[in-house]
Amino acid sequence: MSATAQAEQRTAPAERRPRVLRGLPWLVWRQHRTAFWIGIAMAVVGSAVMIYQRAGLTDLLHHAAQPGKEGADQAFRTHYDPFFQDASDFLQSLPALIGVFLGAPLVAADRERGTARLVTTQSTGRNRWIATKLGMAAAVTLVCTVALAAAFTWLWEPAHLLLFGGDWLGAGVFDITGPMPVAFSLLMLVTGVAIGMLLRRVVTAMAVTLVAGFAAQVAWDYVRPMLATPRVLTYPYGDDHGIDQLPQGAVQVDNWISTADGKLYGFGTCVNDAHPDACRAKLGIVNNYVEYFGYDQMRGMQWLGAGILLALAAAITVFVLWWVRRRPM
Amino acid sequence: MTDAIEARGLGKRYGRKWAVRDCSFRLPAGRICGLVGPNGAGKSTLLGMATRLVQPTAGTLRLFGTPVSEPAVLAKSSFLAQDKPLFTRFTVAETLRMGQELNPGWDQALAERIVRAGNLSLDARIGTLSGGQRTRVAFALAFGKRPELLLLDEPMADLDPLARHEMAGLLMAEAAEQGTTVVMSSHMLNELETMCDYLVVVAGGRVRLAGEVDALLPAHSLVTGARSAEGVPPELARHTVIESHTTGRQFTALIRPEGRVGEDWRLSTPTMEEVLLGYLRTPDAPPLLTPSARVAEEGQSEGQREGLGRGEGAAA
Numbered sequence: 001m002s003a004t005a006q007a008e009q010r011t012a013p014a015e016r017r018p019r020v021l022r023g024l025p026w027l028v029w030r031q032h033r034t035a036f037w038i039g040i041a042m043a044v045v046g047s048a049v050m051i052y053q054r055a056g057l058t059d060l061l062h063h064a065a066q067p068g069k070e071g072a073d074q075a076f077r078t079h080y081d082p083f084f085q086d087a088s089d090f091l092q093s094l095p096a097l098i099g100v101f102l103g104a105p106l107v108a109a110d111r112e113r114g115t116a117r118l119v120t121t122q123s124t125g126r127n128r129w130i131a132t133k134l135g136m137a138a139a140v141t142l143v144c145t146v147a148l149a150a151a152f153t154w155l156w157e158p159a160h161l162l163l164f165g166g167d168w169l170g171a172g173v174f175d176i177t178g179p180m181p182v183a184f185s186l187l188m189l190v191t192g193v194a195i196g197m198l199l200r201r202v203v204t205a206m207a208v209t210l211v212a213g214f215a216a217q218v219a220w221d222y223v224r225p226m227l228a229t230p231r232v233l234t235y236p237y238g239d240d241h242g243i244d245q246l247p248q249g250a251v252q253v254d255n256w257i258s259t260a261d262g263k264l265y266g267f268g269t270c271v272n273d274a275h276p277d278a279c280r281a282k283l284g285i286v287n288n289y290v291e292y293f294g295y296d297q298m299r300g301m302q303w304l305g306a307g308i309l310l311a312l313a314a315a316i317t318v319f320v321l322w323w324v325r326r327r328p329m
Numbered sequence: 330m331t332d333a334i335e336a337r338g339l340g341k342r343y344g345r346k347w348a349v350r351d352c353s354f355r356l357p358a359g360r361i362c363g364l365v366g367p368n369g370a371g372k373s374t375l376l377g378m379a380t381r382l383v384q385p386t387a388g389t390l391r392l393f394g395t396p397v398s399e400p401a402v403l404a405k406s407s408f409l410a411q412d413k414p415l416f417t418r419f420t421v422a423e424t425l426r427m428g429q430e431l432n433p434g435w436d437q438a439l440a441e442r443i444v445r446a447g448n449l450s451l452d453a454r455i456g457t458l459s460g461g462q463r464t465r466v467a468f469a470l471a472f473g474k475r476p477e478l479l480l481l482d483e484p485m486a487d488l489d490p491l492a493r494h495e496m497a498g499l500l501m502a503e504a505a506e507q508g509t510t511v512v513m514s515s516h517m518l519n520e521l522e523t524m525c526d527y528l529v530v531v532a533g534g535r536v537r538l539a540g541e542v543d544a545l546l547p548a549h550s551l552v553t554g555a556r557s558a559e560g561v562p563p564e565l566a567r568h569t570v571i572e573s574h575t576t577g578r579q580f581t582a583l584i585r586p587e588g589r590v591g592e593d594w595r596l597s598t599p600t601m602e603e604v605l606l607g608y609l610r611t612p613d614a615p616p617l618l619t620p621s622a623r624v625a626e627e628g629q630s631e632g633q634r635e636g637l638g639r640g641e642g643a644a645a
Contacts, residue, residue, distance in 0.1 A: 023430050030423060031416060114414030121380045122431035123404040123474070328383040 024124055024132040035102050036140050043144035046090065047151035053083060054155045061158055076162040084156075084163050091152055091176035095188040096213035098141055103192020104205040106137055107324075111200040116329050130324040134193065134317060141189050142182065149181040160295070161249055168298055169251045174224060178299060183306035187313040188213055194320050223308070225253055227301040230291035234258065237280070237288055249295030256289040264289060331394045333358045333478050333510040334379065337624055338388035340534075341374050348374040350534040352388065353624045356512065356527065358477070360541075361504060363525035364514040365605055367612070371534040372514040373411075376480050379512075380408040393477055404434065406478040407471035411486065413464055417456035421449055421466055425473065432474045439507075440473030443499065461492025468496065472503050479504065481513040485520060497524060518602040529622070530605065532612035540619025542601060548617065549585055549607075551599040556580040564591045571614045572607040583607035585617065 021029050029036065057080060064072040107130070110116035120126035156163060156177055164171035174180065191212055196205035230253050235242030237257060246252070256264040263284075270279035293301070332355045339352040349371040356362055366372050377383035378390055381397055395402045415424055421444055429435040444451065447465040455463060464484070471479060484500070485493045501524060504511050512529075515521055521528075528545060530538035538545060552565065556578050561570055565582060568590065573582035583599060590596055599607070608614055 026430050027427050030419070030427075113417075114410060114412050115416055117380075117382060117408070117410045118414045119427075119431070121382065121403060121406075121408040122428070123433060124431045125381070125400045125403055127400075326384070328377065 024128055025136060028132050028136045039140055039144045043147045047147045050151040050155045058158055073162055076159060087152060088172055088176055091148065091181055092172055094181055095184040096210060098185045099188030099192035099209045099213055100206045102137055103189040104196040104209040105202045106133055106193045106196060108196030108200060108202045108205040112202055120329050126324055130321060137189060138186060141185050145182040145185045153177040166249060167251055169293060178302040179306035180302050183309040187309045190313050190316040194316050197320060197323060227304050228293060228297050230293055233290040233292060234287045237286055242288055246292060247294050250292045252290055252292045254291040257285050258287045258289040259284040260286050332356060333393060335391045335624060339385055339390050340387035341378060341383060342386040347534050352536055354529060354536050354539045354618060354622050355624055357621050358510050359508060360527040361511045361525050362527040362529060363521040364512055364529050366531040367609055370531045372531060373482060376482050376514065379480055380406060405476060406480055407474045407476035408480045409467055409471050409484055411482040413467040415455045415463060415467060419455055421453050422451040424455060424466055424470060428470045428473045434475045436473050436475050440469040443469040443472060461488055461495065464488060464496050468499060476509060479509050479511045483515060484513055485517065518605050522601045530608050537608050537614055537616050539622035544619045546601060546604060547598060549583055549599050549604050551583055551597045551603060552590060552594045553579060553581045554594040569615055572611045
């Protein structure tokens with residue numbers, strides 16, 4: 001008994017604080033704690049600011065709706081546009097930031113400095129090592145992005161008709177609300193890990209991950225409008241108020257003109273003709289034909305998109321686990 | 330007694346090139362074994378396979394009876410890579426805590442004793458330590474695991490003479506006290522001569538020489554005499570000639586005598602350095618394994634023959 005107490009006393013200076021984490025999770029936290037803490041701090045501050053802004057925003061929208069006040073649109077533009085612009089820029093770049101600063105160095109640093117050989121030759125082995133690293137980085141990413149995405153979505157929803165003129169598809173709102181930031185961040189995280197694992201150099205891996213992030217963004221711009229079937233609104237050609245029938249919050253994706261039996265012509269057909277009316281009459285064009293996504297379609301599209309990104313992330317994760325298991329360290 | 334290392338038909342191929350091929354040898358427990366060979370001979374690959382960093386392509390490798398295909402084998406050995414990687418931002422105490430967190434058999438008192446013997450503060454950051462001090466911490470981490478087998482890849486290569494002397498002393502003392510079997514690859518032949526009682530020489534991915542120093546050295550003779558004609562004199566050719574050279578009118582050869590050597594020749598027992606140099610100069614010399622280093626014939630797998638049992642065939 002007294003021998004144990006003595007032994008504990010002797011080792012006391014080495015462990016001043018109580019041990020919360022043990023084993024590999026302790027090591028992974030200790031090794032990456034700077035990145036983890038920066039992520040958590042950004043999530044806490046960012047979410048707090050958004051939650052704080054929400055009270056003022058609902059107040060403003062409520063008052064602006066009263067008669068005799070400037071319209072909600074005008075008030076929003078003056079008081080909240082800059083803030084939303086900044087928040088949107090931050091959330092848009094979040095997946096790339098996570099991929100570059102957390103994902104890319106996660107394994108690359110260990111391979112570059114040789115510490116991968118040090119850690120994987122301890123009694124725990126490499127499978128648990130890579131699983132713990134990926135798991136903890138993914139957990140921190142998940143917690144931080146869920147907090148930020150939830151706070152921003154909550155803030156944005158009352159103003160969804162006002163921000164970027166209500167365009168939730170093209171202007172970036174789609175990618176920074178709901179499950180999208182979480183899925184995109186997890187995908188970029190594992191992409192960064194895989195790139196770092198293959199390249200073994202931290203700086204190179206970070207640069208390549210950044211480029212991969214841009215490439216993913218460009219590709220995603222093509223995928224986004226394919227996540228649901230657009231709805232169609234037709235109204236008589238020349239009816240200036242026909243477009244008002246578009247539901248609130250809808251986003252137009254395409255404009256055509258059409259004949260009575262639904263044959264489509266490009267929007268500019270006959271516009272430059274010498275006799276536009278005669279030209280249209282000859283082709284039988286009688287309707288405007290508008291394709292749009294309703295606001296109620298947004299959530300479904302986001303979850304489908306997030307599902308696709310998460311499936312990709314899962315595939316890359318499997319590849320990383322397989323590679324670490326098979327290849328020399 | 331179980332052998333510390335038993336390799337049977339062990340091979341590793343990178344692409345088309347075999348880094349290690351047809352490797353079969355044993356290392357009895359309790360030895361300090363030097364692993365010698367020219368650069369690219371396969372030493373690092375051998376150590377890598379023993380530590381599960383590299384997967385063998387053919388054959389089997391067991392540490393104290395446990396095949397390296399089982400993750401449990403990791404607990405039996407400590408490995409010190411050539412560049413002695415440590416986390417530079419960790420303190421010494423955190424580095425030892427890593428050993429404690431990742432190894433069930435960790436001996437904190439032993440690790441701390443090794444660190445303190447070098448007058449190192451536990452709060453010092455690894456990045457601020459000198460090469461010798463870092464090596465000491467790496468040794469503390471390696472011994473704290475209480476390994477049965479300690480594998481060292483060029484442990485002294487980057488140390489100044491003082492640190493080298495100190496670390497060699499530390500290694501020998503701790504290995505003796507803990508009864509640890511040690512395998513160290515090295516290019517420093519004089520260092521091996523003072524430390525090792527067992528040798529494994531590899532060249533071209535194959536084992537050329539393996540066994541107790543006490544048995545290997547007397548098995549060789551250094552013969553000198555007057556040169557009579559070009560090439561190896563016929564009366565020496567009936568012995569196994571490892572290496573020979575002519576300086577002026579004097580002919581010198583390292584041989585494994587088979588029976589008596591003629592009266593005209595002066596014979597002497599070579600030093601370890603002379604034997605090792607002889608084998609390093611002649612990578613395709615006929616191999617010599619003492620009985621304790623030889624593996625039993627019955628288990629020798631397809632990997633032994635030219636066709637090579639690729640992968641699992643040999644493992645069964």
